[in-house]
Every structure is written in structure tokens, then in C-alpha cells.
Amino acid sequence: MSSSSDHKLAHIALLPSAGMGHLTPFFRLAALLADNNVKITFITPSPTVSLAESQTLSRFFDSFPEISRKQFHLLPIDYHPSNSEDPFYYHMERICQSSHLLSPLISSLYPPLSALITDMSLASPAISITQALNLPNYVFFTSSAKMSTLFMSFHATIGSKATETDEIEAIKIPGLEAIPRSWIPPPLLQDAKNLLKTYILENGKKMAESSGILVNTFEGIERESLRKLNDGEVIKGLPPVIAIGPLAPCEFEKIQPLAWLDEQPNGSVVYVSFGSRTAMSREQLRELGEGLARSGHRFLWLVKNKKVDREDEEELDQIIGSGLIERLKEKGLVVKYWLNQEDILSHPAVGGFLSHCGWNSVTEAIRNGVRILAWPQHGDQKINADIVEKIGLGTWEKSWGWGEEMVVNGTDIAENIKKMMGNESLRLQAKQIREQARTAVGIDGSSRKALLELIEIWQN
């Protein structure tokens, strides 16, 4: 039932896509908007790929009864992925193929929407639908602003050169320094179309027709990229690119405190995690275990053996080997289940983060002032690692390549962990960047002001 006061509020629907890396920032944005008196409808494509998504969705709606849930039932898909294709990209494709169902769904919402906010991976179908409905459409880009420049320029740069990609050494994006070939996800350099390539080509191009692009970043770390995007130096005629981050985690994300961390000295623990959907080979996991054991540091290691959590069934000693597991127990804790990363990064015992540089992990490390040893695995992660290195938040050993490209040996990993944990200037810089992040989202901060201005536009 609606009350007359509903009509004074902006009513925004949010449409996330697949995977925790995309869903989590949508939760956080929804919570922030609801906290600022915006009426929210959260559209949930179902089913989800991972258990983590469905479990977190339940907890999210339990915690925010004022946020309406609208289920978006996905159709079976007319596409057969190759074995190498990522189940999360495949699911995004399924959402796209069901997108004609969105039009009646959106039209049925009451009060009528002020705007729709869509994940970048759904920009192309969603913007076509909202254009037909004459409804403003904002894209929420869940990675860095720098990555958005590659995403949106791709169709006009290497994406347009079907057969010559072998000759490309670097992508020159107007206004930005060249992006080396080795930083570009390999599927984007293949001649044949694949899901990642198609998704960037189509969505990146269409984003220019949106009403605005929201990015979970802030001026302090990406001032130049944001300025150039907004000055038309990257692409002419883009809608406003608005930095609204770093978004804060919600209370409901907390799971349980980890007693083990309480027993460790301040700043002594290296936290090791590669996000929600990166599986390492068994061989690489064992080398990583060796590296942690040899580093001499305490550590908390979240192991993932399969991309999709539902399939991750093997026991730790089968994966890592019981001998190594015993050695690792001397200094660290190894777990193979979902822990809330924010609980870990905010714990005073944590002094460094060995991370794949998924953008949520980077922004969470920033919010908590934790330095990073970057080990990008796929996708946007080398672009993000470059930001981490440039702002002085962390180090990046570029010779390690992409995940699965090679097996990095334990001795190398140990050396790099020691370097990162011994680097005092990174530690201090991480604390400074944390303060800049707090300022950006605090009263009169750039991200906060930008969000409030947007809400005012929606209300009018």
C-alpha cells in the first residue's frame, strides 16, 4: 500500500548482475540511498549463481524491510558456453537474454520510478528499455573510473580491429597514458568473440547514452581519470561520471567475529584472499601455502578452489596437502568458507593484504587503511593494481602475470610478502588514503555532495 508521502520521495530501482563483486556494491548503494530518504526497489535476477549471493540477499532484505524486492525470473538461455567460459559471464548473458521481461516489470512499479540504476554489464539492454519508457537510466560501474575508460573506449579502439590485435602493444585511450597490452584481459585480445568481449563491446558503447555513470571511487585516488572523463577528453559527449565512493559496508554483512585475530599482535597479520570468484590451480595454491609458511609472517588465508562456491567441496588437506597444512598452522589460519572481509580488514591485527585487486577489495582496503600486495588474476584487476601502486597503497610484482598464466613459486611469494610487510611508507600512506576516503564520504565531502545532488535531481 502506498501513502501520500511516498509521492514526495524519489523512487529508484536498482538492477544488479551476477556475482558478489557486483551485488555487494549494489547493496551498499541501496542502503545509502534508503538512508537518505530514497524509496528503493531492488530487482533480483533469480536464480543466482553462487550460494553467497542468495544467502546475502536474504540477510539484506531481512535487514531492510523498507526496501522492496522485485524478483526477475530468468528464462532458460539460448547459448552454449565453452568449458573455458566463466559461469558468471554466462549468467550475465542469461540476464541480458531475459531483459525483455524487464519492461513490464519496471512499468508495474509504484509509485512510478524516478530512475533505474543498472550494473554496467546490463547497460545495453537496460538503456534500450528505459529509453522506450522515457525513464532516466544510470549505470553503476562497480570497478574503477580508470577501468571505465577502457570499458567505454574498447569498441572504438582494439575492439574495432578484429584481426590485428596481435600487433597491438598498448591501447592508447585519448587523454590517458597508454595501457600496456599485458594489462588487457587476454579474452579481449582474441579474434573470436567470447562473452567478456561481447559484453564490453556492447555495454561500453551503450553507456554513453545513459543519464549518468556512478562509480565506487573518490577524487582522492582517481582525480585525473574522473576529470578527463568529465571534460570529454576520453569520449566526447559522455553523461556525468559521478564518484560516490568508497561505499560503506552494511551492518548486516557482519557474520561473526574471528576470535583468532583477537589473539594476534596489532598490524602483524597478512590477509590473503582473491575475492568471491577466483579459483587457483592446486599447484598454485600449494606454492602460495609454501610462500606464506616461508614469509615468517602471521596470516589469514581464505582458500578458493572453484569459481562457484556451490562446487567448492573438497577438504583443505586434499587441496593443500596435510603436511603443508600442519606447517601452516604454526603461524596462520587457513579457512575455506565465506568470512566477511570487512570484519577482517577492519581488525587491528591485520597489517597487509595479498589481494587480486577486485575493485571492492581495493576500496575496502582503502577504507580500513590496509596496504596491499597486488596479484591481479583476471579482468580489470591489472588496471586496479596500477592504481594501487600509483597512489602508494601497495606494491605489484608485474612478472607474476595473470592467474593461470604461470605458477608463481613460493620463494618469490615469500619475498614479496616480506617486502610489503616491511615497507613502512606503504603503511603510512595507507592510513593517509583512509583519511582521504573518510573525508570524501563525510559531510561536505566530494562523494557525499555528489550523491546528495543526484538525489535532488531525482526528487525534482
Ligand SMILES: O=c1ccn([C@@H]2O[C@H](COP(=O)(O)OP(=O)(O)O[C@H]3O[C@H](CO)[C@@H](O)[C@H](O)[C@H]3O)[C@@H](O)[C@H]2O)c(=O)[nH]1
Ligand atoms: O570470503 C569472502 C570473499 C569475498 N568477500 C567480499 O566479496 C567482495 C568481492 O569483490 P571483489 O574484491 O571486487 O572481487 P571479485 O569477487 O573478484 O569481484 C568481481 O567484480 C569486481 C567489481 O566489478 C571486479 O573488480 C573483480 O575483478 C571481479 O572479479 C568484496 O566485497 C569482499 O569483501 C567476502 O566478504 N568474503
